[in-house]
Amino acid sequence: MLRHLPPLLALLAAALLPALGASPYVLGIGITACIFTVGAASLNLIYGYAGLLSFAHLAFWGIGGYCTALGAVSLGIGFWGGLALAGLLNAALAVLVGIPALRLNRHSFVIVTLSFSLLTALVARDWVAVTGGPLGIPGLPAPELFGLSLRSPPRFYWLALAFAALSLALLRAVTTSRIGRTLKALRQNEPLAQAQGIAPTPYKLLAFAISAALCGMAGGMQVFYMQVVDPLILDFYYFQTFLVMMIVGGAGHFWAVVIAGIVMTVLPELLRATAELRMVIYGALLLFAMVAMPGGVAGALESWRDARRRATAERPDPVTAAAS
Protein backbone atom coordinates (compact mmCIF):
# COMPACT_ATOMS: atom_id res chain seq x y z
CA MET A 1 0.00 0.00 0.00
CA LEU A 2 2.86 2.35 0.88
CA ARG A 3 4.26 2.34 -2.64
CA HIS A 4 0.99 3.80 -3.94
CA LEU A 5 1.35 6.76 -1.58
CA PRO A 6 3.57 9.19 -3.62
CA PRO A 7 1.41 9.08 -6.79
CA LEU A 8 -1.78 9.41 -4.74
CA LEU A 9 -0.36 12.41 -2.88
CA ALA A 10 0.68 13.99 -6.19
CA LEU A 11 -2.83 13.38 -7.54
CA LEU A 12 -4.36 14.99 -4.46
CA ALA A 13 -2.08 18.03 -4.79
CA ALA A 14 -2.97 18.33 -8.49
CA ALA A 15 -6.68 18.05 -7.72
CA LEU A 16 -6.40 20.91 -5.21
CA LEU A 17 -4.90 23.24 -7.85
CA PRO A 18 -8.20 24.95 -8.85
CA ALA A 19 -9.12 25.39 -5.19
CA LEU A 20 -5.82 27.21 -4.62
CA GLY A 21 -6.91 29.86 -7.11
CA ALA A 22 -4.99 28.76 -10.19
CA SER A 23 -5.78 30.91 -13.24
CA PRO A 24 -7.48 29.46 -16.37
CA TYR A 25 -4.07 29.74 -18.10
CA VAL A 26 -2.39 27.53 -15.50
CA LEU A 27 -5.31 25.08 -15.60
CA GLY A 28 -4.99 24.98 -19.40
CA ILE A 29 -1.37 23.89 -19.05
CA GLY A 30 -2.53 21.32 -16.50
CA ILE A 31 -5.13 19.94 -18.93
CA THR A 32 -2.51 19.67 -21.71
CA ALA A 33 -0.09 17.99 -19.31
CA CYS A 34 -2.73 15.40 -18.34
CA ILE A 35 -3.67 14.58 -21.94
CA PHE A 36 -0.12 14.54 -23.35
CA THR A 37 1.18 12.43 -20.47
CA VAL A 38 -1.39 9.75 -21.31
CA GLY A 39 -0.27 9.95 -24.96
CA ALA A 40 3.38 9.53 -24.00
CA ALA A 41 2.58 6.73 -21.53
CA SER A 42 0.54 4.83 -24.12
CA LEU A 43 3.48 5.06 -26.52
CA ASN A 44 5.71 3.84 -23.71
CA LEU A 45 3.65 0.65 -23.39
CA ILE A 46 4.12 -0.26 -27.04
CA TYR A 47 7.74 0.89 -27.48
CA GLY A 48 9.22 0.86 -23.97
CA TYR A 49 7.69 -2.48 -22.99
CA ALA A 50 6.81 -4.27 -26.22
CA GLY A 51 9.75 -2.85 -28.20
CA LEU A 52 7.64 -1.89 -31.23
CA LEU A 53 8.16 1.59 -32.63
CA SER A 54 4.62 2.43 -33.73
CA PHE A 55 3.93 5.47 -35.87
CA ALA A 56 0.26 4.45 -35.99
CA HIS A 57 -0.38 6.23 -32.71
CA LEU A 58 -0.81 9.49 -34.57
CA ALA A 59 -3.70 7.85 -36.42
CA PHE A 60 -5.15 6.41 -33.19
CA TRP A 61 -4.95 9.84 -31.57
CA GLY A 62 -6.70 11.48 -34.52
CA ILE A 63 -9.30 8.74 -34.99
CA GLY A 64 -10.05 8.96 -31.28
CA GLY A 65 -10.58 12.68 -31.65
CA TYR A 66 -12.92 12.34 -34.63
CA CYS A 67 -14.75 9.38 -33.12
CA THR A 68 -15.49 11.14 -29.82
CA ALA A 69 -16.60 14.28 -31.64
CA LEU A 70 -18.84 12.35 -34.05
CA GLY A 71 -20.30 10.37 -31.13
CA ALA A 72 -21.40 13.58 -29.46
CA VAL A 73 -22.44 15.49 -32.60
CA SER A 74 -23.78 12.97 -35.12
CA LEU A 75 -24.45 9.66 -33.37
CA GLY A 76 -26.20 11.15 -30.35
CA ILE A 77 -24.35 9.00 -27.82
CA GLY A 78 -22.84 12.03 -26.09
CA PHE A 79 -19.26 12.70 -25.04
CA TRP A 80 -19.02 9.62 -22.82
CA GLY A 81 -20.41 7.29 -25.46
CA GLY A 82 -18.08 8.82 -28.03
CA LEU A 83 -15.09 8.41 -25.75
CA ALA A 84 -15.94 4.77 -25.08
CA LEU A 85 -16.49 4.18 -28.81
CA ALA A 86 -13.09 5.83 -29.53
CA GLY A 87 -11.41 3.36 -27.17
CA LEU A 88 -13.19 0.32 -28.63
CA LEU A 89 -12.76 1.36 -32.27
CA ASN A 90 -9.06 2.05 -31.81
CA ALA A 91 -8.49 -1.26 -30.05
CA ALA A 92 -10.21 -3.02 -32.97
CA LEU A 93 -8.22 -1.03 -35.53
CA ALA A 94 -5.00 -1.79 -33.68
CA VAL A 95 -5.71 -5.51 -33.99
CA LEU A 96 -6.61 -5.12 -37.68
CA VAL A 97 -3.42 -3.18 -38.45
CA GLY A 98 -1.32 -5.17 -36.04
CA ILE A 99 -2.02 -8.66 -37.43
CA PRO A 100 -0.49 -8.00 -40.87
CA ALA A 101 2.10 -5.51 -39.56
CA LEU A 102 3.46 -7.92 -36.94
CA ARG A 103 3.93 -10.63 -39.55
CA LEU A 104 6.55 -8.40 -41.15
CA ASN A 105 9.89 -7.56 -39.61
CA ARG A 106 10.51 -4.48 -37.51
CA HIS A 107 11.64 -2.40 -40.50
CA SER A 108 8.31 -2.92 -42.24
CA PHE A 109 6.38 -2.45 -39.00
CA VAL A 110 7.62 1.12 -38.79
CA ILE A 111 6.77 1.95 -42.41
CA VAL A 112 3.37 0.23 -42.37
CA THR A 113 2.29 1.99 -39.16
CA LEU A 114 3.57 5.27 -40.59
CA SER A 115 1.59 4.76 -43.79
CA PHE A 116 -1.52 4.02 -41.72
CA SER A 117 -1.19 7.42 -40.08
CA LEU A 118 -0.68 9.18 -43.41
CA LEU A 119 -3.70 7.44 -44.95
CA THR A 120 -5.79 8.41 -41.93
CA ALA A 121 -4.77 12.04 -42.41
CA LEU A 122 -5.84 11.84 -46.07
CA VAL A 123 -9.19 10.32 -45.11
CA ALA A 124 -9.75 13.02 -42.47
CA ARG A 125 -9.11 15.71 -45.07
CA ASP A 126 -10.99 14.22 -48.01
CA TRP A 127 -14.00 12.33 -46.56
CA VAL A 128 -15.90 15.59 -46.28
CA ALA A 129 -19.32 14.01 -45.68
CA VAL A 130 -18.22 12.54 -42.35
CA THR A 131 -15.21 14.52 -41.14
CA GLY A 132 -16.19 17.93 -42.49
CA GLY A 133 -13.03 18.02 -44.61
CA PRO A 134 -10.40 20.70 -43.94
CA LEU A 135 -12.87 22.72 -41.85
CA GLY A 136 -13.50 19.83 -39.49
CA ILE A 137 -16.31 19.78 -36.93
CA PRO A 138 -16.36 23.04 -34.99
CA GLY A 139 -18.34 23.98 -31.89
CA LEU A 140 -18.18 20.70 -29.99
CA PRO A 141 -20.60 20.69 -27.03
CA ALA A 142 -19.35 20.63 -23.46
CA PRO A 143 -19.04 17.20 -21.83
CA GLU A 144 -21.71 16.71 -19.18
CA LEU A 145 -21.70 14.72 -15.98
CA PHE A 146 -25.06 14.16 -14.21
CA GLY A 147 -26.45 17.16 -16.06
CA LEU A 148 -23.49 19.31 -15.02
CA SER A 149 -21.58 21.07 -17.81
CA LEU A 150 -17.82 20.49 -17.63
CA ARG A 151 -16.89 23.49 -19.78
CA SER A 152 -15.37 25.84 -17.16
CA PRO A 153 -11.58 25.47 -16.81
CA PRO A 154 -11.61 24.02 -13.25
CA ARG A 155 -14.22 21.41 -14.17
CA PHE A 156 -12.54 20.39 -17.44
CA TYR A 157 -9.26 20.25 -15.54
CA TRP A 158 -10.75 17.81 -13.04
CA LEU A 159 -12.14 15.76 -15.90
CA ALA A 160 -8.70 15.63 -17.59
CA LEU A 161 -7.04 14.80 -14.29
CA ALA A 162 -9.48 11.97 -13.58
CA PHE A 163 -8.99 10.67 -17.12
CA ALA A 164 -5.19 10.77 -16.75
CA ALA A 165 -5.30 9.13 -13.31
CA LEU A 166 -7.51 6.26 -14.51
CA SER A 167 -5.54 5.75 -17.74
CA LEU A 168 -2.19 5.78 -15.99
CA ALA A 169 -3.52 3.42 -13.30
CA LEU A 170 -4.63 1.00 -16.02
CA LEU A 171 -1.27 1.26 -17.81
CA ARG A 172 0.57 0.77 -14.51
CA ALA A 173 -1.54 -2.28 -13.74
CA VAL A 174 -0.78 -3.74 -17.18
CA THR A 175 2.96 -3.06 -17.03
CA THR A 176 3.38 -4.54 -13.54
CA SER A 177 1.21 -7.55 -14.32
CA ARG A 178 2.33 -10.83 -15.86
CA ILE A 179 1.54 -9.28 -19.26
CA GLY A 180 4.00 -6.46 -18.68
CA ARG A 181 6.72 -8.85 -17.53
CA THR A 182 6.08 -11.09 -20.52
CA LEU A 183 6.41 -8.13 -22.87
CA LYS A 184 9.71 -7.17 -21.25
CA ALA A 185 10.94 -10.74 -21.58
CA LEU A 186 9.97 -10.77 -25.26
CA ARG A 187 11.78 -7.49 -25.88
CA GLN A 188 14.93 -8.68 -24.15
CA ASN A 189 15.14 -12.07 -25.79
CA GLU A 190 12.33 -13.23 -28.00
CA PRO A 191 13.70 -16.67 -28.91
CA LEU A 192 14.32 -17.46 -25.25
CA ALA A 193 10.80 -16.35 -24.29
CA GLN A 194 9.40 -18.47 -27.14
CA ALA A 195 11.37 -21.43 -25.83
CA GLN A 196 9.51 -20.98 -22.53
CA GLY A 197 6.27 -21.53 -24.41
CA ILE A 198 5.25 -17.89 -24.87
CA ALA A 199 3.59 -16.97 -28.17
CA PRO A 200 4.77 -13.42 -28.89
CA THR A 201 2.04 -12.16 -31.22
CA PRO A 202 -1.00 -12.24 -28.87
CA TYR A 203 0.93 -10.33 -26.21
CA LYS A 204 2.14 -7.73 -28.68
CA LEU A 205 -1.35 -7.35 -30.13
CA LEU A 206 -2.82 -6.91 -26.66
CA ALA A 207 -0.28 -4.21 -25.82
CA PHE A 208 -0.92 -2.55 -29.19
CA ALA A 209 -4.70 -2.57 -28.61
CA ILE A 210 -4.55 -1.21 -25.04
CA SER A 211 -2.07 1.44 -26.06
CA ALA A 212 -4.13 2.44 -29.11
CA ALA A 213 -7.35 2.64 -27.09
CA LEU A 214 -5.83 4.94 -24.48
CA CYS A 215 -4.08 7.10 -27.05
CA GLY A 216 -7.37 7.47 -28.95
CA MET A 217 -9.28 8.43 -25.82
CA ALA A 218 -6.60 11.01 -25.06
CA GLY A 219 -7.21 12.38 -28.57
CA GLY A 220 -10.92 12.56 -27.73
CA MET A 221 -10.13 14.58 -24.60
CA GLN A 222 -7.89 16.89 -26.63
CA VAL A 223 -10.55 17.78 -29.24
CA PHE A 224 -13.16 18.46 -26.55
CA TYR A 225 -10.65 20.70 -24.81
CA MET A 226 -10.09 22.61 -28.07
CA GLN A 227 -13.85 22.39 -28.88
CA VAL A 228 -13.04 21.60 -32.52
CA VAL A 229 -11.72 18.64 -34.49
CA ASP A 230 -10.07 19.20 -37.87
CA PRO A 231 -7.24 17.50 -39.85
CA LEU A 232 -4.68 19.39 -37.73
CA ILE A 233 -5.31 16.78 -35.00
CA LEU A 234 -3.27 14.48 -37.28
CA ASP A 235 -0.34 16.89 -37.40
CA PHE A 236 2.96 15.16 -36.73
CA TYR A 237 3.58 17.66 -33.97
CA TYR A 238 1.49 15.62 -31.52
CA PHE A 239 3.20 12.32 -32.23
CA GLN A 240 6.66 13.89 -32.12
CA THR A 241 5.84 15.46 -28.77
CA PHE A 242 4.76 12.11 -27.27
CA LEU A 243 7.82 10.45 -28.75
CA VAL A 244 10.25 13.00 -27.31
CA MET A 245 8.58 12.84 -23.88
CA MET A 246 8.85 9.07 -23.83
CA ILE A 247 12.44 8.89 -25.08
CA VAL A 248 13.81 11.70 -22.92
CA GLY A 249 12.05 10.34 -19.82
CA GLY A 250 13.28 6.83 -20.50
CA ALA A 251 11.44 4.22 -22.57
CA GLY A 252 10.38 1.28 -20.43
CA HIS A 253 10.42 3.31 -17.20
CA PHE A 254 6.84 4.00 -16.20
CA TRP A 255 7.11 6.93 -13.78
CA ALA A 256 10.00 8.55 -15.65
CA VAL A 257 7.80 8.96 -18.74
CA VAL A 258 4.92 10.32 -16.63
CA ILE A 259 7.23 12.88 -15.00
CA ALA A 260 8.77 13.76 -18.38
CA GLY A 261 5.27 14.31 -19.80
CA ILE A 262 4.41 16.77 -17.04
CA VAL A 263 7.78 18.56 -16.94
CA MET A 264 8.04 18.89 -20.72
CA THR A 265 4.57 20.45 -20.94
CA VAL A 266 5.11 22.87 -18.07
CA LEU A 267 8.73 23.92 -18.72
CA PRO A 268 8.28 25.42 -22.24
CA GLU A 269 5.37 27.47 -20.85
CA LEU A 270 7.57 28.81 -18.06
CA LEU A 271 10.24 29.68 -20.64
CA ARG A 272 7.59 31.37 -22.82
CA ALA A 273 8.89 29.46 -25.85
CA THR A 274 7.05 29.78 -29.17
CA ALA A 275 5.75 26.66 -30.91
CA GLU A 276 8.69 26.50 -33.35
CA LEU A 277 11.31 27.12 -30.69
CA ARG A 278 9.75 24.44 -28.50
CA MET A 279 10.01 21.93 -31.32
CA VAL A 280 13.61 22.99 -32.01
CA ILE A 281 14.37 22.24 -28.37
CA TYR A 282 12.46 18.95 -28.50
CA GLY A 283 14.36 17.90 -31.62
CA ALA A 284 17.69 18.79 -30.03
CA LEU A 285 16.70 16.89 -26.87
CA LEU A 286 15.77 13.81 -28.89
CA LEU A 287 19.07 13.93 -30.76
CA PHE A 288 21.01 14.47 -27.55
CA ALA A 289 19.21 11.58 -25.86
CA MET A 290 19.95 9.28 -28.80
CA VAL A 291 23.64 10.24 -28.80
CA ALA A 292 24.42 10.46 -25.09
CA MET A 293 21.74 8.50 -23.22
CA PRO A 294 19.64 6.11 -25.32
CA GLY A 295 17.84 5.02 -22.14
CA GLY A 296 16.65 8.55 -21.43
CA VAL A 297 17.09 10.28 -18.08
CA ALA A 298 15.86 7.20 -16.19
CA GLY A 299 18.25 4.92 -18.08
CA ALA A 300 21.18 7.28 -17.44
CA LEU A 301 20.36 7.45 -13.73
CA GLU A 302 20.09 3.68 -13.57
CA SER A 303 23.48 3.06 -15.20
CA TRP A 304 25.07 5.74 -13.02
CA ARG A 305 23.66 4.00 -9.92
CA ASP A 306 24.90 0.63 -11.15
CA ALA A 307 28.36 2.06 -11.81
CA ARG A 308 28.50 3.50 -8.31
CA ARG A 309 27.41 0.22 -6.77
CA ARG A 310 30.11 -1.59 -8.69
CA ALA A 311 32.69 0.94 -7.52
CA THR A 312 31.68 0.66 -3.86
CA ALA A 313 31.49 -3.13 -3.87
CA GLU A 314 35.22 -3.75 -3.71
CA ARG A 315 34.86 -7.41 -2.97
CA PRO A 316 35.95 -9.31 -6.12
CA ASP A 317 33.18 -11.15 -7.84
CA PRO A 318 33.54 -14.89 -7.13
CA VAL A 319 32.96 -15.81 -10.76
CA THR A 320 35.63 -13.51 -12.21
CA ALA A 321 37.99 -14.36 -9.33
CA ALA A 322 37.68 -18.03 -10.17
CA ALA A 323 38.17 -17.38 -13.86
CA SER A 324 41.35 -15.34 -13.44
Next chain:
Amino acid sequence: MTQERAIDPVYAAQLTLNGLLLGLLYALIVSGLALLFGVLGIINFAHGEFLMAGAYLMAFALPVLGLAYLPSLLLAMLGVALLGCLAHALFLRRLREDEFERSILMTTGLSILLLNAVQYALTATPLLVDTQFGFDGIDLGGINITWTRIAAAAAAILALLLLWLCLTRTQLGRAMRAIAQNREAAMMVGIRPEAVARNAVILATALCGLAGAALAPIQLVQPSMGQFLIFKAFALVIIGGLGSIPGAAIAAVLLGLLESWIGGFFDAVWQEVVVFVAMMLVLLLRPDGLFGAPRMRAG
Protein backbone atom coordinates in the same frame (compact mmCIF):
# COMPACT_ATOMS: atom_id res chain seq x y z
CA MET B 1 -15.21 16.54 -69.73
CA THR B 2 -12.86 13.87 -68.41
CA GLN B 3 -13.86 11.58 -71.27
CA GLU B 4 -12.84 14.19 -73.84
CA ARG B 5 -9.56 14.81 -72.08
CA ALA B 6 -8.77 11.12 -71.91
CA ILE B 7 -8.72 10.97 -75.69
CA ASP B 8 -6.73 14.16 -76.25
CA PRO B 9 -3.19 12.97 -77.17
CA VAL B 10 -1.54 16.32 -76.41
CA TYR B 11 -2.98 16.34 -72.90
CA ALA B 12 -1.87 12.73 -72.36
CA ALA B 13 1.64 13.52 -73.61
CA GLN B 14 1.86 16.55 -71.35
CA LEU B 15 0.86 14.40 -68.38
CA THR B 16 3.39 11.76 -69.34
CA LEU B 17 6.24 14.26 -69.55
CA ASN B 18 5.28 15.89 -66.26
CA GLY B 19 5.06 12.47 -64.64
CA LEU B 20 8.40 11.42 -66.04
CA LEU B 21 10.10 14.49 -64.55
CA LEU B 22 8.38 13.97 -61.21
CA GLY B 23 9.45 10.33 -61.28
CA LEU B 24 13.08 11.23 -62.03
CA LEU B 25 13.17 13.58 -59.03
CA TYR B 26 11.58 10.87 -56.86
CA ALA B 27 14.28 8.52 -58.13
CA LEU B 28 17.03 10.85 -56.87
CA ILE B 29 15.46 10.92 -53.40
CA VAL B 30 14.71 7.23 -53.26
CA SER B 31 18.07 5.98 -54.54
CA GLY B 32 19.75 7.93 -51.72
CA LEU B 33 17.42 6.35 -49.17
CA ALA B 34 18.06 2.88 -50.59
CA LEU B 35 21.82 3.50 -50.49
CA LEU B 36 21.64 4.52 -46.84
CA PHE B 37 19.58 1.46 -45.97
CA GLY B 38 21.97 -0.80 -47.83
CA VAL B 39 25.19 0.52 -46.36
CA LEU B 40 24.19 1.81 -42.91
CA GLY B 41 21.01 -0.24 -42.34
CA ILE B 42 19.05 2.88 -41.42
CA ILE B 43 15.90 4.60 -42.65
CA ASN B 44 16.67 8.29 -42.79
CA PHE B 45 13.69 10.24 -41.48
CA ALA B 46 15.61 13.49 -42.01
CA HIS B 47 15.90 12.90 -45.77
CA GLY B 48 12.98 15.26 -46.47
CA GLU B 49 14.72 17.99 -44.53
CA PHE B 50 17.90 17.53 -46.58
CA LEU B 51 15.70 18.01 -49.64
CA MET B 52 14.24 21.17 -48.10
CA ALA B 53 17.76 22.39 -47.30
CA GLY B 54 18.75 21.88 -50.94
CA ALA B 55 15.75 23.90 -52.12
CA TYR B 56 16.51 26.76 -49.72
CA LEU B 57 20.20 26.80 -50.65
CA MET B 58 19.15 27.01 -54.30
CA ALA B 59 16.73 29.83 -53.48
CA PHE B 60 19.46 31.79 -51.69
CA ALA B 61 22.30 31.00 -54.11
CA LEU B 62 20.44 32.06 -57.27
CA PRO B 63 20.17 35.82 -56.55
CA VAL B 64 23.79 35.91 -55.32
CA LEU B 65 25.11 34.16 -58.44
CA GLY B 66 23.12 36.33 -60.82
CA LEU B 67 20.37 33.72 -61.35
CA ALA B 68 22.85 31.31 -62.99
CA TYR B 69 21.16 27.89 -62.85
CA LEU B 70 24.01 25.40 -62.97
CA PRO B 71 26.42 27.02 -60.44
CA SER B 72 23.56 27.46 -57.96
CA LEU B 73 22.51 23.84 -58.44
CA LEU B 74 26.05 22.61 -57.78
CA LEU B 75 26.45 24.89 -54.79
CA ALA B 76 23.19 23.68 -53.23
CA MET B 77 24.20 20.06 -53.85
CA LEU B 78 27.60 20.65 -52.25
CA GLY B 79 26.04 22.44 -49.29
CA VAL B 80 23.65 19.59 -48.56
CA ALA B 81 26.45 17.02 -48.94
CA LEU B 82 28.41 19.00 -46.35
CA LEU B 83 25.37 18.98 -44.08
CA GLY B 84 25.16 15.21 -44.55
CA CYS B 85 28.85 14.81 -43.76
CA LEU B 86 28.31 16.81 -40.57
CA ALA B 87 25.26 14.72 -39.62
CA HIS B 88 27.34 11.58 -40.07
CA ALA B 89 30.28 12.87 -38.01
CA LEU B 90 28.06 14.08 -35.17
CA PHE B 91 25.27 11.52 -35.03
CA LEU B 92 25.05 8.67 -37.52
CA ARG B 93 28.62 7.53 -36.82
CA ARG B 94 27.52 6.49 -33.32
CA LEU B 95 24.95 3.98 -34.56
CA ARG B 96 26.01 0.38 -34.29
CA GLU B 97 24.62 -2.44 -36.32
CA ASP B 98 21.18 -3.66 -35.32
CA GLU B 99 20.18 -0.35 -33.77
CA PHE B 100 17.35 0.22 -36.19
CA GLU B 101 14.93 1.93 -33.79
CA ARG B 102 17.69 4.18 -32.48
CA SER B 103 18.52 5.24 -36.05
CA ILE B 104 14.89 6.19 -36.67
CA LEU B 105 14.64 8.15 -33.44
CA MET B 106 17.95 9.88 -34.12
CA THR B 107 17.04 10.93 -37.66
CA THR B 108 13.55 11.91 -36.45
CA GLY B 109 15.22 14.22 -33.93
CA LEU B 110 17.35 15.68 -36.71
CA SER B 111 14.24 16.13 -38.86
CA ILE B 112 12.29 17.93 -36.10
CA LEU B 113 15.31 20.13 -35.37
CA LEU B 114 16.01 21.13 -38.98
CA LEU B 115 12.37 21.66 -39.97
CA ASN B 116 11.51 23.84 -37.02
CA ALA B 117 14.81 25.73 -37.04
CA VAL B 118 14.18 26.74 -40.66
CA GLN B 119 10.58 27.59 -39.83
CA TYR B 120 11.74 29.65 -36.84
CA ALA B 121 14.47 31.50 -38.76
CA LEU B 122 12.80 31.97 -42.16
CA THR B 123 9.06 31.64 -41.29
CA ALA B 124 6.77 29.26 -43.13
CA THR B 125 6.03 31.75 -45.95
CA PRO B 126 6.56 29.98 -49.31
CA LEU B 127 9.24 31.35 -51.64
CA LEU B 128 8.87 31.68 -55.38
CA VAL B 129 12.25 31.01 -56.99
CA ASP B 130 13.31 32.74 -60.21
CA THR B 131 16.16 31.52 -62.43
CA GLN B 132 17.94 32.64 -65.56
CA PHE B 133 15.31 30.74 -67.54
CA GLY B 134 12.50 32.72 -66.00
CA PHE B 135 9.22 30.95 -66.62
CA ASP B 136 9.80 30.44 -70.34
CA GLY B 137 9.59 27.10 -72.00
CA ILE B 138 9.48 25.36 -75.34
CA ASP B 139 6.44 24.35 -77.26
CA LEU B 140 6.38 20.86 -78.79
CA GLY B 141 3.22 20.71 -80.85
CA GLY B 142 1.01 22.03 -78.08
CA ILE B 143 2.96 20.45 -75.24
CA ASN B 144 4.48 23.15 -73.11
CA ILE B 145 7.57 22.43 -71.01
CA THR B 146 9.41 25.08 -69.03
CA TRP B 147 13.21 25.19 -69.24
CA THR B 148 13.51 24.69 -65.49
CA ARG B 149 11.76 21.32 -65.88
CA ILE B 150 14.01 20.30 -68.76
CA ALA B 151 17.09 21.30 -66.77
CA ALA B 152 15.81 19.36 -63.72
CA ALA B 153 15.18 16.24 -65.80
CA ALA B 154 18.61 16.46 -67.46
CA ALA B 155 20.33 16.92 -64.10
CA ALA B 156 18.43 13.97 -62.62
CA ILE B 157 19.25 11.63 -65.52
CA LEU B 158 22.93 12.63 -65.40
CA ALA B 159 23.10 12.17 -61.62
CA LEU B 160 21.45 8.74 -61.77
CA LEU B 161 23.84 7.68 -64.53
CA LEU B 162 26.84 8.87 -62.53
CA LEU B 163 25.53 7.07 -59.45
CA TRP B 164 25.24 3.83 -61.39
CA LEU B 165 28.77 4.26 -62.80
CA CYS B 166 30.10 5.08 -59.35
CA LEU B 167 28.52 1.98 -57.80
CA THR B 168 29.59 -0.44 -60.53
CA ARG B 169 32.86 0.97 -61.87
CA THR B 170 34.70 2.67 -59.02
CA GLN B 171 36.44 1.36 -55.92
CA LEU B 172 34.33 3.71 -53.82
CA GLY B 173 31.11 2.18 -55.08
CA ARG B 174 32.36 -1.39 -54.92
CA ALA B 175 33.28 -0.86 -51.27
CA MET B 176 29.73 0.34 -50.55
CA ARG B 177 28.21 -2.69 -52.24
CA ALA B 178 30.62 -4.96 -50.43
CA ILE B 179 29.62 -3.55 -47.03
CA ALA B 180 25.96 -3.86 -47.96
CA GLN B 181 26.32 -7.46 -49.09
CA ASN B 182 28.51 -8.85 -46.36
CA ARG B 183 29.85 -6.62 -43.67
CA GLU B 184 32.22 -9.12 -42.04
CA ALA B 185 33.74 -10.28 -45.31
CA ALA B 186 34.20 -6.68 -46.44
CA MET B 187 35.99 -5.84 -43.21
CA MET B 188 38.19 -8.91 -43.61
CA VAL B 189 39.50 -7.67 -46.94
CA GLY B 190 40.37 -4.33 -45.40
CA ILE B 191 37.35 -2.13 -46.10
CA ARG B 192 36.71 0.33 -43.28
CA PRO B 193 32.96 0.43 -42.65
CA GLU B 194 32.97 3.89 -41.09
CA ALA B 195 34.67 5.56 -44.05
CA VAL B 196 32.36 3.75 -46.47
CA ALA B 197 29.34 4.79 -44.41
CA ARG B 198 30.52 8.40 -44.51
CA ASN B 199 30.89 8.25 -48.30
CA ALA B 200 27.44 6.74 -48.63
CA VAL B 201 25.90 9.48 -46.49
CA ILE B 202 27.65 12.18 -48.56
CA LEU B 203 26.53 10.57 -51.81
CA ALA B 204 22.93 10.08 -50.63
CA THR B 205 22.55 13.58 -49.24
CA ALA B 206 24.14 15.12 -52.35
CA LEU B 207 21.55 13.34 -54.52
CA CYS B 208 18.81 14.52 -52.19
CA GLY B 209 20.15 18.08 -52.23
CA LEU B 210 20.21 17.99 -56.01
CA ALA B 211 16.57 16.87 -56.06
CA GLY B 212 15.62 19.71 -53.71
CA ALA B 213 17.58 22.29 -55.70
CA ALA B 214 16.07 21.14 -59.00
CA LEU B 215 12.60 21.20 -57.44
CA ALA B 216 12.99 24.76 -56.08
CA PRO B 217 12.20 26.65 -59.34
CA ILE B 218 9.41 24.19 -60.21
CA GLN B 219 7.32 24.40 -57.07
CA LEU B 220 7.05 26.66 -54.05
CA VAL B 221 9.86 26.43 -51.50
CA GLN B 222 8.66 26.05 -47.92
CA PRO B 223 9.93 24.31 -44.77
CA SER B 224 7.38 21.47 -44.93
CA MET B 225 8.06 20.63 -48.62
CA GLY B 226 10.12 17.57 -47.75
CA GLN B 227 7.66 16.03 -45.31
CA PHE B 228 5.05 14.47 -47.53
CA LEU B 229 7.51 13.64 -50.27
CA ILE B 230 9.63 11.62 -47.88
CA PHE B 231 6.77 9.41 -46.75
CA LYS B 232 6.09 8.55 -50.37
CA ALA B 233 9.78 7.80 -50.72
CA PHE B 234 9.67 5.30 -47.82
CA ALA B 235 6.79 3.48 -49.50
CA LEU B 236 8.76 3.48 -52.78
CA VAL B 237 11.79 1.98 -51.09
CA ILE B 238 9.59 -0.91 -49.92
CA ILE B 239 7.98 -1.35 -53.32
CA GLY B 240 11.34 -1.41 -55.08
CA GLY B 241 12.82 -3.81 -52.57
CA LEU B 242 14.66 -2.27 -49.65
CA GLY B 243 18.31 -1.67 -50.41
CA SER B 244 17.89 -2.23 -54.13
CA ILE B 245 18.79 1.05 -55.83
CA PRO B 246 17.63 0.23 -59.38
CA GLY B 247 14.42 -1.29 -57.99
CA ALA B 248 13.67 1.84 -56.00
CA ALA B 249 14.57 4.15 -58.89
CA ILE B 250 12.36 2.27 -61.36
CA ALA B 251 9.49 2.22 -58.86
CA ALA B 252 9.99 5.98 -58.42
CA VAL B 253 9.74 6.76 -62.14
CA LEU B 254 6.68 4.52 -62.46
CA LEU B 255 5.01 6.25 -59.53
CA GLY B 256 5.69 9.67 -61.03
CA LEU B 257 3.98 8.62 -64.26
CA LEU B 258 1.11 6.93 -62.46
CA GLU B 259 0.50 9.91 -60.19
CA SER B 260 0.50 12.31 -63.10
CA TRP B 261 -1.96 10.23 -65.11
CA ILE B 262 -4.24 9.64 -62.16
CA GLY B 263 -4.09 13.31 -61.21
CA GLY B 264 -4.98 14.25 -64.78
CA PHE B 265 -7.93 11.92 -65.24
CA PHE B 266 -9.33 11.25 -61.77
CA ASP B 267 -9.91 12.98 -58.47
CA ALA B 268 -6.73 14.42 -56.91
CA VAL B 269 -7.24 12.27 -53.78
CA TRP B 270 -6.25 9.10 -55.60
CA GLN B 271 -2.98 10.71 -56.66
CA GLU B 272 -1.79 10.69 -53.06
CA VAL B 273 -3.28 7.34 -52.11
CA VAL B 274 -1.87 5.29 -55.00
CA VAL B 275 1.62 4.87 -53.53
CA PHE B 276 0.34 3.50 -50.22
CA VAL B 277 -2.09 1.15 -51.94
CA ALA B 278 0.78 -0.13 -54.10
CA MET B 279 2.93 -0.63 -51.01
CA MET B 280 0.21 -2.57 -49.18
CA LEU B 281 -0.24 -4.81 -52.23
CA VAL B 282 3.49 -5.45 -52.49
CA LEU B 283 3.73 -6.24 -48.78
CA LEU B 284 0.78 -8.59 -49.01
CA LEU B 285 2.10 -10.43 -52.05
CA ARG B 286 5.80 -10.44 -51.16
CA PRO B 287 6.13 -9.73 -47.43
CA ASP B 288 9.65 -11.13 -47.07
CA GLY B 289 11.23 -10.76 -50.47
CA LEU B 290 11.31 -7.01 -50.34
CA PHE B 291 12.51 -6.36 -46.83
CA GLY B 292 14.04 -9.72 -46.08
CA ALA B 293 17.56 -9.40 -47.38
CA PRO B 294 19.07 -5.97 -46.76
CA ARG B 295 21.47 -6.33 -49.65
CA MET B 296 22.27 -3.72 -52.18
CA ARG B 297 22.34 -4.54 -55.84
CA ALA B 298 23.57 -2.09 -58.40
CA GLY B 299 22.75 -3.76 -61.64
